[in-house]
Amino acid sequence: MSVRVQQAPFDPGAETNAFLAVADGAGASVTFTGLVRSLPDDPVATLTLDCYPELALNQIGNMVEQAIDRFHLLDATVIHRYGTLRAGEPIVQVMTLASHRQAAFEGAEFLMDFLKTDAPFWKKQRSPGGNEHWVDAKPADDVARARWK
Amino acid sequence: MKILYFAWLRERLNKGEDEVNPPAEVKTIGDLIDWLATKDDAAGLAFGNRKIIRAAIDAAIVDHSAPLAGAKVVALFPPMTGG
Numbered sequence: 001m002s003v004r005v006q007q008a009p010f011d012p013g014a015e016t017n018a019f020l021a022v023a024d025g026a027g028a029s030v031t032f033t034g035l036v037r038s039l040p041d042d043p044v045a046t047l048t049l050d051c052y053p054e055l056a057l058n059q060i061g062n063m064v065e066q067a068i069d070r071f072h073l074l075d076a077t078v079i080h081r082y083g084t085l086r087a088g089e090p091i092v093q094v095m096t097l098a099s100h101r102q103a104a105f106e107g108a109e110f111l112m113d114f115l116k117t118d119a120p121f122w123k124k125q126r127s128p129g130g131n132e133h134w135v136d137a138k139p140a141d142d143v144a145r146a147r148w149k
Numbered sequence: 150m151k152i153l154y155f156a157w158l159r160e161r162l163n164k165g166e167d168e169v170n171p172p173a174e175v176k177t178i179g180d181l182i183d184w185l186a187t188k189d190d191a192a193g194l195a196f197g198n199r200k201i202i203r204a205a206i207d208a209a210i211v212d213h214s215a216p217l218a219g220a221k222v223v224a225l226f227p228p229m230t231g232g
Contacts (some may be wrong), residue, residue, distance in 0.1 A: 034232055050156045051222055056206040056231075080231065092232055112232055119231030120205075120224075122156030134157045137228035 001064045001076050005056045007083040019077055019095045026074050028104040032094045032112055034044040038087035045128045049091070051082035063114045071107040073098050073121040078111060082121060098147050108147055151218070152185075155226035158202070161195035171217075178204045179213035179221065201228060 004010075012033045020029055038044040064076050075097040085091060092115065096107040118140075123135040152167045159165050175184045179199075186196035195204065204211050205224040217223070 050227070052153065052155055052157070052205070052208075055205050055210070058208050059210065067230065115232040117229060117231075118210075120155070120226065120229050121231040122227060123230045124156070134227070135230050137230050141232075 001061075001068060003057055003060045003064060003077070004079045005051065005053050005060070006079070006081060008081075010081070010090060010093065012093055013109065015079060015093055016095060019075070021099070022075075023097055024101075026097045027099050028099045028101040029095065030093075030101075030104040030108040032108050034042075034092040034112070036085050036087050036089050036091055036101050043128050044087050044125050045130075046078050046084050046086055046126045047091070048084045048124045048126070049082040050122040050124070051080075055120045056080065059119050060115070063111055063118065066114075067096070067107045067110050071096075071098065071110065072102040073103060073107045076107060076111065078115070080115070080121065113141070113144045113148060117145045150220060151222045152181075153222060153224040155224065158195055158226055162191060176216060176218075177213065178206070178211060178215050178217065178223070181211070181217060182225065185225075202226070203228060 016031045036047045060078050064078060067073060067076055073096050077095045079093045081091050094108050094111045096104045096106040124132055124134045127133055150169055152169055154162055154165055171184050175181050180198050182196055182202055200204050204223050206215060206220045207222055
């Protein structure tokens, strides 16, 4: 398993290829890449993520261990950026490796649901006009996380 | 004891960290938040909705009832919005 919390950009395709290069014996892999979203009715110029890196490594490390145990994953990797990102840039990538596709899909969903509510990042959104606000935690994310209890 | 603040808590307090020496009756995270809130007007506003404040002790998540005894670094922050 691998957990990285970093300010530097990452190349989603290169990360997937590197992850798959050591996939001997697996039958399925899922890659999820989260991007900075900008919508016509909610335009985003930049997203700045505040982070507590030491806690993030602990929290995400625990999540990945849980996901590997629960879904019998062969491997899993989480990469999460912080700092200032522009619309369209990758923020997060989750990769899972399993014998069968259901485990790979579920492991990736489990990790993303936990990252939303339990990983110490905080997003500040800046519009093209320069208005800034902190993004509120969403009740729907708590609901999504609760289904794994 | 060192305290770290993140996101809008850091902005409202206008500092990312603090070194504090709370009195003996401040025994838990909840006590610490109550005590910090009395320090000045900015702190009173920042900690106004104390129930939503999350905490960690020495880089492990804890709840408001967690004892402070032995804590080196306490972090206080809003609900997390990762992913």
